[in-house]
Amino acid sequence: MGHPASLRHRVTPSLSLWTHTMNRWQISAPARWAVGCTLVVCLHPLVVPHALAQVAPASVWVTGTGSQPKRQFPPSAQRAQMVVLNVHEVSINGKTTRLSPGSRIRTPANALVPSASLVGQTLVVNHTRDTLGQVHEVWILNDAEAAERRPGADGMSSSNLTSGTP
Numbered sequence: 001m002g003h004p005a006s007l008r009h010r011v012t013p014s015l016s017l018w019t020h021t022m023n024r025w026q027i028s029a030p031a032r033w034a035v036g037c038t039l040v041v042c043l044h045p046l047v048v049p050h051a052l053a054q055v056a057p058a059s060v061w062v063t064g065t066g067s068q069p070k071r072q073f074p075p076s077a078q079r080a081q082m083v084v085l086n087v088h089e090v091s092i093n094g095k096t097t098r099l100s101p102g103s104r105i106r107t108p109a110n111a112l113v114p115s116a117s118l119v120g121q122t123l124v125v126n127h128t129r130d131t132l133g134q135v136h137e138v139w140i141l142n143d144a145e146a147a148e149r150r151p152g153a154d155g156m157s158s159s160n161l162t163s164g165t166p
């Protein structure tokens with residue numbers, strides 16, 4: 001039948017966190033704006049250097065003389081002429097070998113490219129192998145990088161054999 005008139009005014013909605021789980025700030029919009037701006041100004045020195053470090057780690061790039069920085073290759077990387085036969089197989093200097101699981105192929109701009117998009121192309125590359133002898137990392141070279149001396153480069157032309165960038 002309902003509550004008596006004397007109890008109706010005493011019954012208040014519960015402020016339990018179990019039933020009202022969405023806690024909202026009880027401050028005005030200008031105050032929220034001031035708090036947000038304060039957080040941005042305080043966190044800026046912490047966030048910006050970390051974000052810049054994620055863009056280009058210092059171990060990958062060295063300042064070059066051209067418009068693009070010069071890439072550093074590991075000492076174990078060898079020069080080769082590579083033809084991508086299919087998604088999992090490549091021909092390195094005429095010998096068919098497999099790409100390792102998780103292998104990475106990088107363009108001259110250092111962007112990752114899937115092997116399927118390079119099928120049938122002949123490229124001058126630097127590459128490394130994993131412990132099983134499978135090709136693990138591949139760097140497609142631009143003309144300046146291809147002109148540099150590197151182990152395995154004997155008898156190869158110094159220009160990339162594919163026109164344009166894949």
